[in-house]
Amino acid sequence: QVQFVESGGGLVQPGGSLRLSCAASGNIFRFYVMGWYRQAPGKQRELVAGISRTYSTKYKDSVKGRFTISRDNANNTVYLQMNNLEPEDTAVYYCNGRVGATMTLLDGEYTYWGQGTQVTVSS
Numbered sequence: 001q002v003q004f005v006e007s008g009g010g011l012v013q014p015g016g017s018l019r020l021s022c023a024a025s026g027n028i029f030r031f032y033v034m035g036w037y038r039q040a041p042g043k044q045r046e047l048v049a050g051i052s053r054t055y056s057t058k059y060k061d062s063v064k065g066r067f068t069i070s071r072d073n074a075n076n077t078v079y080l081q082m083n084n085l086e087p088e089d090t091a092v093y094y095c096n097g098r099v100g101a102t103m104t105l106l107d108g109e110y111t112y113w114g115q116g117t118q119v120t121v122s123s
Helices: 103-107
Strands: 004-007 010-012 018-024 032-039 046-051 057-059 067-072 077-082 091-099 117-121
Touching: 004 091, 018 032, 018 091, 018 117, 032 067, 032 077, 032 103, 046 067, 046 077, 046 103, 057 067, 077 091, 091 103
Parallel strands: 010 117
Antiparallel strands: 004 018, 018 077, 032 046, 032 091, 046 057, 067 077, 091 117
């Protein structure tokens, strides 16, 4: 079971930027399709961005043009660069993924989640 540790969250003003990191354990990370998810208070967890093994990406409409997902297989890490942050981006951000080739795998249920990292956008 690969485990994930998220970091990089914090308090930022509207229009600011943050870069989140997700470090994976084990040596099969490169076979994973990976996603960044977020959960705001009182709301369901949602997929924000995904990246495949071949580095194709997809994004939730509300973050397109502002967020960029990337991965470094040599260091077992996936990143989320978040620019022009809005108060609506406030949430706990999590990473997760599965072994496989298709982005649809990111829509399934997971039995394991890391501790997440809090992002607060406020003036």
